[in-house]
Amino acid sequence: xxxxxxxxxxxxxxxxxxxxxxxxxxxxxxxxxxxxxxxxxxxxxxxxxxxxxxxxxxxxxxxxxxxxxxxxxxxxxxxxxxxxxxxxxxxxxxxxxxxxxxxxxxxxxxxxxxxxxxxxxxxxxxxxxxxxxxxxxxxxxxxxxxxxxxxxxxxxxxxxxxxxxxxxxxxxxxxxxxxxxxxxxxxxxxxxxxxxxxxxxxxxxxxxxxxxxxxxxxx
Ligand SMILES: N[C@@H](CCC(=O)N[C@@H](CS)C(=O)NCC(=O)O)C(=O)O
Numbered sequence: 001x002x003x004x005x006x007x008x009x010x011x012x013x014x015x016x017x018x019x020x021x022x023x024x025x026x027x028x029x030x031x032x033x034x035x036x037x038x039x040x041x042x043x044x045x046x047x048x049x050x051x052x053x054x055x056x057x058x059x060x061x062x063x064x065x066x067x068x069x070x071x072x073x074x075x076x077x078x079x080x081x082x083x084x085x086x087x088x089x090x091x092x093x094x095x096x097x098x099x100x101x102x103x104x105x106x107x108x109x110x111x112x113x114x115x116x117x118x119x120x121x122x123x124x125x126x127x128x129x130x131x132x133x134x135x136x137x138x139x140x141x142x143x144x145x146x147x148x149x150x151x152x153x154x155x156x157x158x159x160x161x162x163x164x165x166x167x168x169x170x171x172x173x174x175x176x177x178x179x180x181x182x183x184x185x186x187x188x189x190x191x192x193x194x195x196x197x198x199x200x201x202x203x204x205x206x207x208x209x210x211x212x213x214x215x216x217x218x219x
Contacts, residue, residue, distance in 0.1 A: 001026060001027060001028055002020070002025065002026075002027040002028070002054060002055065002056060003027060003028040003029070003030060003054070003055040004016055004017055004020070004027055004028070004029050004030070004052055004053075004054055005030045005032050005042075005045070005046075005051060005052060005053040005054075005055065006030075006031070006032055006034070006051025006052035006053065007031050007032060007033050007051065008029070008031060008203060008206055008207065009113070009171070009174070009207055009210060009211075010051055010052065011098075011102060011106075011164075011167040011168045011170070011171050012050075012051065012052055012064040012167075013051050013052040013064070014167045014170070014203055015064055015068070015160075015163050015164050015167045016052050016054065016064050016067050016068065016071075017029065017199075017203060018163050018167065018199045018200060018203065019068055019071055019080060019160070019163065020071065021198070021199035021202070022078065022158070022163070022197075022199050023071065023075045023077075023078060025071070025075055032051060033051075034046070034049050034050060034051050035114075044060075045060035045062065046060070046062040047062065048062065048063075050062065050063070052064055052067060054067040054070065054071075056070070065095070068080060068160060078157070079159075080159060080160045081159055081160055082154045082155065082157070082159050087154050087155075090153070090154065090161065091153070091154055091159045091160055091161035091162075092160070092161065093161070094145075094153055094160075094161025094162070094164060094165055095160060095161055095164045097138075097141070097142075097165070098161075098164040098165045098167075098168045099164075099168075100138075101135075101138045101165075101168050101169075102168050104131040104132075104134040104135055104138070105131070105135065105168055105169070105171055105172045105175070106171070107127055107128065107130075107131035108128055108131045108132060108135075108172065108175045108177065109171040109172070109174060109175040111123035111124050111125075111127055111128045111131075112128065112175045112176055112214065113171075113174055113175050113211060113214060117211060117212075117214050118210070132177070135172070135177075139179060139184055139187060142165060142184075142187050143184045143185075143186055143187045146186035146187060146189075146190055147186075148185075148186055148189075151190075151193055152190065152193070152194075153165070153190070158194060158197070162190075162194060163194075166190070166191055166194035166195070166200065169187075169191060170191075170195070170200070170204070170207075170217065173191075173215060173216045173217045174207060174211055174214065174215040174216075174217060175214070175215075176214050176215070176216060177216065178216050179191065195217065204217060204218075
């Protein structure tokens with residue numbers, strides 16, 4: 001059976017688990033935090049020492065984009081990317097945009113959730129404030145990209161771009177931040193629809209047992 005290695009709180013581990021669940025594929029999960037100096041055995045599977053890793057019967061695969069490409073080639077239905085070259089390209093672009101957003105969101109999450117909540121250390125508030133200041137243009141862009149008449153970015157079906165944006169923004173909420181329906185009605189509606197899907201709802205339940213009251217996702 002396929003095995004996902006990596007802590008489910010990572011947005012990149014989460015997006016792999018959600019893709020597997022949306023495709024209806026059973027898998028094992030080994031939660032693993034790679035921080036510090038991970039063992040050589042892990043670095044052989046993941047040369048950059050990052051999670052996720054997917055263990056397959058042909059060998060390990062690192063990097064969530066590589067893993068999603070593998071899953072799409074092996075299990076093409078339901079499709080991860082929409083039909084049509086432009087729609088396909090736009091969904092991949094959203095993944096790249098979510099990665100740029102992660103550079104800032106990940107700092108807030110790391111300082112507050114990992115350092116502050118899990119490791120019981122003082123968060124670096126200057127780093128948090130600098131990262132928070134970088135977020136509003138990302139939220140404004142995503143709000144503008146959504147069309148109120150469509151459920152998701154590309155239409156009525158969630159694709160990889162939708163999953164990736166929602167996975168990164170879930171950690172923004174898990175870190176105690178808010179995305180308000182007053183200021184970002186389309187983005188808030190999109191996130192609520194994504195988080196109601198069973199694939200996300202199951203992950204959120206697990207996350208909340210670890211994060212407790214820090215997350216605003218259900219508040
Ligand atoms: N581009 C990579 C990013 C993976 C990544 O940044 N993983 C983080 C967790 S969110 C990690 O393993 N960090 C460990 C470290 O920086 O030491 C992917 O999509 O898999």
